[in-house]
Amino acid sequence: MSKPTLETVQNVAILGATGTIGIQTLDVISQHPERFKVFALTANNNVKSMFSLCSEHSPRYAVMLQPQAAAELGAQLKAAQSSTIVLHGEQALIDVAAHAEVDTVMAAIVGAAGLHPAMAAAKAGKRILLANKETLVMAGSLFMRAVEESGATLLPIDSEHNAIFQVMPHQRAKSLAEAGIKRVLLTASGGPFRNATLDDMRSVTRAQALNHPNWVMGPKITIDSATMMNKGLEVIEAHWLFNAAANQIDVVVHPQSVIHSMVEYNDGSVLAQLGNPDMRTPIAYGLGFPDRLQSGVNSLDLIKIGRLDFCAPDFSRFPCLRLAYDALNAGGTAPAILNAANEIAVEAFLAERIGFMDIPLMIESVLTASVIEDVVSIEQLATVDAKARRAASLWLENHA
Ligand code: NAD
Ligand code: MG
Numbered sequence: 001m002s003k004p005t006l007e008t009v010q011n012v013a014i015l016g017a018t019g020t021i022g023i024q025t026l027d028v029i030s031q032h033p034e035r036f037k038v039f040a041l042t043a044n045n046n047v048k049s050m051f052s053l054c055s056e057h058s059p060r061y062a063v064m065l066q067p068q069a070a071a072e073l074g075a076q077l078k079a080a081q082s083s084t085i086v087l088h089g090e091q092a093l094i095d096v097a098a099h100a101e102v103d104t105v106m107a108a109i110v111g112a113a114g115l116h117p118a119m120a121a122a123k124a125g126k127r128i129l130l131a132n133k134e135t136l137v138m139a140g141s142l143f144m145r146a147v148e149e150s151g152a153t154l155l156p157i158d159s160e161h162n163a164i165f166q167v168m169p170h171q172r173a174k175s176l177a178e179a180g181i182k183r184v185l186l187t188a189s190g191g192p193f194r195n196a197t198l199d200d201m202r203s204v205t206r207a208q209a210l211n212h213p214n215w216v217m218g219p220k221i222t223i224d225s226a227t228m229m230n231k232g233l234e235v236i237e238a239h240w241l242f243n244a245a246a247n248q249i250d251v252v253v254h255p256q257s258v259i260h261s262m263v264e265y266n267d268g269s270v271l272a273q274l275g276n277p278d279m280r281t282p283i284a285y286g287l288g289f290p291d292r293l294q295s296g297v298n299s300l301d302l303i304k305i306g307r308l309d310f311c312a313p314d315f316s317r318f319p320c321l322r323l324a325y326d327a328l329n330a331g332g333t334a335p336a337i338l339n340a341a342n343e344i345a346v347e348a349f350l351a352e353r354i355g356f357m358d359i360p361l362m363i364e365s366v367l368t369a370s371v372i373e374d375v376v377s378i379e380q381l382a383t384v385d386a387k388a389r390r391a392a393s394l395w396l397e398n399h400a
Pocket of ligand 2: 158234
């Protein structure tokens with residue numbers, strides 16, 4: 001094994017530690033105790049999971065968003081004679097993300113709630129492993145500027161963007177053209193309803209939508225995958241990460257989820273990154289970069305897989321994908337509005353208040369009724385986000 005490039009042990013803060021990405025990050029970290037130290041873990045309110053993670057990894061800090069959860073965790077850790085310091089609230093999430101002793105931040109909170117802590121890590125010049133795609137969807141211009149100004153290192157964890165990053169030249173080009181790249185191809189599994197009829201899709205249940213064929217993920221991103229809003233958010237994410245125009249980002253449905261994405265160069269070469277659908281690969285890549293670490297992921301058995309299929313996405317059965325391209329083309333605050341309306345719609349679907357095909361209807365209605373502004377500040381985005389959520393809730397009252 002190659003020697004670690006970094007001279008010292010990296011202190012890691014994991015935002016969203018109890019989630020599927022958080023747990024898998026801790027799995028990879030545990031395989032490399034000589035390289036990583038868990039400095040801080042954060043979660044919303046899951047005391048049981050956080051207690052067991054703290055017992056196993058002994059972080060300096062544990063942060064719960066909810067004060068009651070923090071009080072319970074604090075009492076349990078005290079009884080167990082742990083030295084972990086328990087904090088609570090959004091400011092504490094921001095403080096650990098920007099803490100002077102933190103080298104690496106895994107940004108794996110779900111949804112808009114992840115924006116402020118990820119921004120804090122960017123402004124503090126951290127090495128940021130970005131799983132929270134909503135940060136780039138809402139505030140791509142501000143976030144990328146903060147990374148640039150502070151000299152932070154940004155490593156994409158979303159498997160598609162991680163794949164693209166792996167097959168792109170690493171000296172930062174100003175544009176795809178400068179890197180000799182014609183376009184990026186985001187692969188999409190197509191989710192559980194890839195072959196369903198529009199009629200079937202109108203009556204799908206929560207359980208059916210939560211049953212993703214290839215990936216094990218949190219509930220919000222699993223529903224986003226079923227509507228293909230996830231791919232739409234990823235198109236916007238790719239726009240900011242790689243400075244790619246909407247017409248340079250194509251989506252290819254690839255049901256096996258073995259090719260995680262591709263880049264087409266000007267000479268006709270198409271470079272792809274392949275692997276089993278297991279997030280520990282992109283996580284290990286982000287943690288180790290530029291070194292390659294063991295991740296615990298099984299070898300890819302292409303002979304067993306046998307074939308790789310591809311087809312075009314169907315925008316009529318998956319209107320969320322079209323809505324995301326439209327929001328990217330509209331620019332400004334449109335993607336933030338799309339994101340907020342989507343979060344309310346997904347929550348309402350998970351609460352069985354609306355049907356599956358109501359999700360795009362609600363989002364489109366909110367977007368159509370909104371005024372799109374240029375993005376100027378994070379405070380403005382908070383207002384835009386709240387307003388879009390109110391509009392979405394109103395739609396819900398009138399339609400659910
Ligand atoms: P999850 O639902 O499993 O976990 C979410 C985590 O965020 C939990 O630790 C939870 O406690 C925390 N959290 C939730 N609400 C919060 C709030 N208001 N404030 C602070 N913390 C809060 O989600 P996940 O599947 O791990 O996804 C996390 C992020 O990574 C999402 O943005 C998702 O789109 C992205 N992502 C996930 C995967 C995957 O395979 N799961 C793949 C690519 C990208
Ligand atoms: Mg992805």
